Amino acid sequence: MRTEYCGNISIKFLLKKVYLCGWIEKIKNFGHFLFFYIKDVTGYIQIIVKEKNIKNFKKIKNLKNGFCVQILGIVIKRYKNNINKKIINGDIEIVAEKINILSKSKNIPIDLLKKNKEKNRLKYRYLDLRNENMQKNLIIRSKIIYIIHKFMQKNNFIHIETPIITKSTPEGARDYIIPSRKHIGKFYALPQSPQIFKQLIMISGFDKYYQIARCFRDEDMRSNRQPEFTQIDLEASFIDEKKIKIISQKLINKIFKKFCKIKFKNIKTITYKKSIKKYGTDSPDIRNPLKIIELTKLFKTDYILKKYKKIIGIYIPKKNNLSLKKITHYKNLIKTYNINNFFFIKVLKNINNINIYKDIKINKKIIKKLIKLYKIKEKDIIIMFITNKKNIYKKLGEIIKKIANDFNLIDKNSYKAIWITEFPMFKKNKKGKFSTVHHPFTLPKTKSIKKIKKYPKKILSRSYDLVINGKEVGGGSVRINNVKMQKLIFKIINLSKKEQKEKFGFFLNALKYGPPPHSGIALGLDRIMMIITKNLDIKNIIAFPKTSKSSCIMTNAPDKIKNSFLKKLYIKIKK
Structure with a gap:
């Protein structure tokens, strides 16, 4: 249906005939002729339609913004006074010879060339995604994912998918749960991360794993947080934190060199304690x-x-x-x-x-x-x-x-990164109960079980966070590969033997079968995108995000349960 994309047409195409497909924007009707821009995913180009050149001109005069059209036309130079320097091909335009209306459109409820209220943007997200900046962001996202796959495969990492419908295991946030149709009264959970599964992959003998993983956490929203998000997840056996940091830095440099023309050299490492005392935070902006x-x-x-x-x-x-x-x-x-x-x-x-x-x-x-x-x-x-x-x-x-x-x-145009290490292993809540600062699978810095039992508050972990421009973009640790140590950590965070068996029995069992020393990290793709595109709101780099109340205005999710079986099940659960 088309021979070229709008944004790819340049002066090289002068006097050539081209077929284009796209949407009409900024239409101006002058009676015997009209101007408009046609847009596709690559950009815009101006079209001029003259009555003498078009057979069905009366029908064409009724074109509106948002109509989807196919155009056959000849590329010509614009007059000097009409050149538009704001677009790449603003020195040329196309004289239309034939226009096919592929589909009509109602009046567009948002202005794609101006700022719109967030509510309207999210309600008509499929239209908001026609916005040049939104399309640019999602194209960058796609290219970053391509770079990740290429880099990981080159470094012998194997892409393995882990379950989306899984068992609920406490990892620090609330789970999203799914009722089972075949097992009444039982539930699946959406994964907060692939943490346990990637450790099981290490036990199974795949020594280098990675995944572009979807994660789900029922948390309060912030400008850099969504209930579902994407992380670059990797794990490797027989290596320590030093090697994981080197691999992560190489990958980050590949991404930032491509899109920001910079390379992080010799990223400094400081401890959590020093970071708090020097910057007042564990995610400092060292600029x-x-x-x-x-x-x-x-x-x-x-x-x-x-x-x-x-x-x-x-x-x-x-x-x-x-x-x-x-x-x-x-x-x-x-x-x-x-x-x-x-x-x-x-x-x-x-x-x-x-x-x-x-x-x-x-x-x-x-x-x-x-x-x-x-x-x-x-x-x-x-x-x-x-x-x-x-x-x-x-x-x-x-x-x-x-x-x-x-x-x-x-300097908002500069980029600086830092590693934060040796986080406390545990923290106490208001009730005096311990929880882990990273997660319960992180290896403590000391191997002494006596010390851990006696002084849990003083114990440091072999954990590490990567911070770029004051944003935590990744976190990882050396993992526990000893079943006694893992049970001790569970005990300190108030998991009884019964709870350990119920929630982590399969994992504790796996740790009895020669688990290798292993380490890993999860890098936040969404936060990396925010830094690269200089967006302060995560919703601008995700195709279909949720609102601050974790709802989708476009689809009206979450919605009431209509399915009769699920409705009965929901009533039983509520009772």
Whole structure:
């Protein structure tokens, strides 16, 4: 039906006849002739329709935006005054000789050339996907998946699909469940990840596995989270975290080199503890020039520490052109975090100019040591915090993020990556019960079962997260390959022997049959896409996303159960 795509036609096609298929946009009717753009997945090209050239011109005059058409025409040059520099082929147009209306359209309810309300975009998603940016995003996504497959196959990874309808196993989020028709009262679950299955694949002897995996988690929505998402899942036997990180970096570099023309060299690694103390978060944006500095040791002989346990600072280098006046405007923001003991220092010709908001005496000798230790230069600023609060670092992390965003201190066109390692193995909830920070299949850093039993809160894990531009794009770990260790971890997170057998019996059984040492990682395809396309909302890089309430406005899902069997089953469950 067509000989060419709209976006591929260039000056090389001058005076040639072409067949095109697509949708009409921006139609202008001038009586005896009309202009419009025809669009397909590759782009636009302008069509001119003259009464003298078309037999059925009266019918053609009734064309509207959104009509699907086939056009036969000749490529000609545009007049200089009519050249459109906003599109690739804006120097040419097509004089139509024949137009076939393939299907008509009602008035388009959204404007594809302007911003539309999210509700309308999602309701008419099939029309919203005609938008040039949306199509560009999904084409990039497709190309990234091709690169992944090519890279993994080249590195001898085997693509293996794992079940979508499976058993419910606790992995940190709520499951989506499916009632069984043949087993009344029993349920399948959609997988939160392929975690257990990929470990079973290692036990079965496939030493290099990967999958572009669909995952499902019933969680509250955020701008970077959807109930169903895609991860680049990989696992390998007889290798440790070092090798997994190398493989991941190579794959990430392949993707970012293709679409962002950059390559991450020597990605730094820091521990979770250092990340919290330096950046106030475990997913730092290391493009931010503002840092948290630890000052407690400097003041260890000072009287202040008799009352307060910590003295911490935010270091603001002068090159960011932030004056003391601008920074002190943040005193009210700081107070909203319940931080009251703080003051500002600006170095002026090696003399301290101190602005204090509390009646606190500061030893100037210590300030001079501070200036020397951190090589603080003239006009640099430090905000000092004197506190007993344990969670102070995360609050300061929010403050430095806020200051950096307010004053555009982060180069939005740059890309920086960092590995965060040695996460705590466990965390406690408000009820005093332990859960795992990553997941319960992560290998602790210590092999001592006695230590794990006695000091679970102090135990670190052999885990690692990859963070790019402040977004966690991947997480993984060395896995447990010892059934005794796995049972211990389950016990610490309050799974009784009965629950272990019910939920993980098949997996614990598999660990008895010579499981190899293995490691893996899951890289978030959606978050990688967000970074590459510079989208702040995950919905812009997914074809058919859900709303913030996990619903689909277009299909009206979730919907009431109409099937009589399922309806009866639902009533039984509810009772």
